[in-house]
Amino acid sequence: MVSNLSMVIFICALVAIIAFVIWSVRSKRMHLLHKLYLCLAVCYAIWIIPLIGIRFTSPDNKAMMFFWDCLMQPGGVLSPPIYLCIAIVFIYGYEKMTRGLKALFIVPVLTILISWTNPLHHLQYQVFSTVRSEIVFGPYVIVGGICSYACLMAAIIVVARFALKNRSVLYLKQSLLLAVSGLCPLVVSIIATFSRMEIPITATPMSFMIPLILNGIAIYQLHLLDIRPIANRHILDWISDGYLVVSDKGLVISYNRRFASLFASEYGIAENRYLGDCVREEDISKKTAIYNMITAIEASREANSTISYEQAVTSQEEDGVQKSYYVTDVSPLVLNDKIAGFVVLFKDVTQLKKSMRQLQDSQERMMEQERLAFLGQMIGGLAHNLKTPIMGISGCISAVEALVDECEESLTDSQVTEEDYREIYGEMREWFQKMRESSAYMSDIITAIKGQAANVNTDEDSTFTIDEMLKRSMLLMRHELLSGGCRMVTEYDQTKEITLRGDINNLIQVLDNLLSNAIYAQKQAGGGDITVKIDYDEESLHISVKDRGPGVSPNVKDRLFKAMVTSKGTMGTGLGLYISSAVVRGKFGGIMWHEDNPEGGAVFGISIPRNLVHISNVVKKKEGGAN
Template identity: 25%
Template sequence: MDFTFNSYAITLIFCGIITLLFSYHLFERKGEAVRLFSYMMLSNAIWSLAYGLELASPTLSQMRFFLNIEYLGISTLPVNWFLFCLQLSGKDYWYKKRLNLVLMFSVSIITILLVWTNNYHHLHYNSIKLDASDPFPRAIIEPGIWYRFFTVYFYLLLGLGTYLVFVTFRKADAIYRRQNYTIFLAALVPWMVNLAYLLGLRPLGNIDLTPFAFIVAVLLISMAIYRFQLFDILPVAREKVLDLIQDGYLVLDGKNRIIDYNEAFKTYFPADKKRKIIGMQIESLFPGQDKLLDFLKNHRCGKIELKLDTGKASFDLEANIMHLNESQLSNEATIIKLQDLTAIKEEALKSKLQTEELKKLNQLKDKIFSIIAHDLRGPLVNLSEVLKMLNTNMITIEEFKALSPKLSRDILYTTDLLENILHWSRSQLKGYGINKVEFDLRNMIINEVNYHLPSAAIKKINIIHDVFPGHLVYADMLMIQIVVRNILNNSIKFCHDACEINISAVYKANHMMLLTIEDNGRGMTKEALDMLFNGASVSTRGTMNEKGTGLGLVICKDFMERNNGQIEVTSELDKGTRFKLYLPISEN
């Protein structure tokens, strides 16, 4: 290729190289706005370099070649400018929708293709002629229909971008306003120069001064970058700030109508109301909130608590009400900040329940230590003293035989108590596992009945079990055995002579087996029944003065819950007690 360089061409090529280097320098910096601006500079650099080489070309075919390259920059420049302005004004969510981005760049791609194939359709240029009358040859272009369409598109994106930047910065601090003026002026210069060229106002003949104007624009924006710290100090869009805040905000006018709100506010309402919030009266969104309406009516500021029920969910909210008068704004307005206290209250309730549970466990622990110190130690000391007296001949064999039934009951009580304490203590250890197996309920009941027959025979109590073979349950067998043993112990303890204890089992819904242990003994009062499973009940003596601790049924409840079961008890004084155990059945 041959070139005849002139002052215009050299100026454009030099400025294009500088712009290209500056674009590369900015591209390496962090930030989406900086990167988009570097793309815009790259488009301008391509336009300037290619146009400079076009002005230095001596033939029309060479001019056409560089004109085709120019449109790589010309067609993408308005799009990159518009994307840069969207990012700068906080509207970047718009171009992050893929469809919008495709639509904008599709015009650029179509323009490039039409320019490159213009000889076949002449939609972009009607004709391109060589003008050799000036000191250096130049191309004279007669616009086509697509050329005019692209020009409108070019100015539309340029104007919209400039407007967005102006609106964003107009109420900003002083440093932002200086940035705004610089960017606004930078956009205005090429706009006016290109408009003058299209209207025929051409002081240099057919030379298009638009690339020179864009170089001026780049210099102005470069001054904003280094003088006013553009891209280092950027205003944050109001929508982004409010939508990132987790608390809900809404603004009311003087008639208590909603005129603005943020994204978090919509989470408190179902989808059908979200579309109608603007313009609604506040009492329509918060019905029955008399205290809120009183604050608004009397222009009072402060914090109040609201209970909002949307039908699908309920919220505990704290409303912070602030009134702005006409001296602060052009119109009277009210700002309400809504903080969701639902999770905080739930955590507080959970903490309270945990505290109460811990208190009960501490009471139970103190009770266990008391039992170990007194009830467990006492029978063992008595047995030791009696054996010592027998060995030293302080009592006779006949006297020892008379004492042996009482000693036997004390030892049986001590054994059961120690077993309960050991099992409960083991179950409270961290990492203690449950060994769930499938076992025959009838066999386990028979073993427990046989275990209790001696103590039942003393009171002539008849234990009747009606559990069919093949009733399988899926649970920790040892735990269920301890539960049944404790309940039978209590039944025998509070039964009179010749009472009956009935044991039965039936299948229930939801894969559960109902095991019922019922007696016609002494029964319990309602007060005793309410304290039965919390370890707070006072030990009650049996019908033959048998001792108890109240610890056994606490263990029963704990073990049933660990096995995904449930324990229920009903009792009536002097009529008896019925225990219902719901046990999971086999999963097969």
């Protein structure tokens, strides 16, 4: 009944299964797929142990033969539903047995109970015999057979459909192994049940050795894990130009063509190969794409969260070397509160970066245009501002020359005393002092103009005071204030010294723009005071400019600082507030705001975070002292 060759094969298989069970028990962590395969191996061992016993039992001892047959039943009837569970878990990535999977074992367990109690009802065997032609099956055999065949056929169909939908090379290999492994025992079982051929009792167990071997290859050699379907759903939720799926141990599970063209071909990345094996010495020293990828995966493992970074990729195109940029997201795939693998997504942001660069260049050009326009408006005022002190210095020089001539003419005059000369020298000193004051005034104007003439993109990160800013702004806007019949009035606590960190020229440009708008608005109301107010709270320093003009039209309030709007007609560009808002945001991390003046007119303000501001008490200088 059991040949010597079959005996040797079964003993070798039993030894291999025992070794596999011991190795599996010692494993620290097993996925559900591994546990099911372990159960399949144990069932096969339970199946072949009675066959070994039959080899040493006389065929005439029917009671002992029936006992061996009862012991074989669990292995034979449980193997098909376990095989179907392996296929379903492979497809859907379950980590726990669902109610549906557990329901597959209802009929097999009932079959085992009926087989063990057959002498009481004869539902399994009406006549039991060790000879195939003498066996008369009971009515329940059809139920058990249909259940086994259905499980095997369902597993084959499910795996085949999955292979057709997912045309990955690794999927095809695994699906082919699973399908073939189920097809062999299905064919043998049908022949053994419905054919009149004299088939040995070892045929069906032998046929199930094929699924055991092929499933083992698919699971442990091709690393058939239960994270791929979850990874597929994860990737479908993210629209990306490239993706890579790796196991928790860094084994490459799957990737698409875009990833293959970007990284796989260059670094030798392939399915069923560990990512760490693809790293070279130069990759670590140069921190290449694959090194960054592995580092991000380890960081994602430690943080158990998504890690994002930007990756630049240089490729050789027909028109030269091209540089592309990708935002890379590394996300852990968590199953049963444990990380089972990672999905790495690559999103092409090259065009986005180009668009942002173009937008930034356009904004810089607009800011430069506004700066030049502002400087152009100041040319007339600059000429007037410099003309007055120059004429003053010229008058002082003429007066000094007259005094010098007077001294020369009186050298031979005996009536001119020493006191007269001292009086002349005193007048000369007074004229020299006026020349120094005019020169200092011109120097201040030149310093202010020089600062505003600097490129708007030049950052001079330094510390400056509010007083210094107001002084320079007053000098630059003096002519425009006088021309508009306006006067700049400041309101702030002069017992406090307020210093800011940043580029003073940028803030002066913003303040001058607000003053220019206020002068234009107030000129329409006949001029008057324009109030510059400085105050602060726990969060921000506030600089506001208040006028009493006609105010801001309601139809443009919502567009202030967001679009280029102007109320000056052809005399305005609409860039002023727009650029000023960009400068305040980009250079000082602050905001611009607007509100209506209760007294009529408008109030425009700047709010700068307090972390850039230092406020202290003014230290008064002591009077007197050494000269």
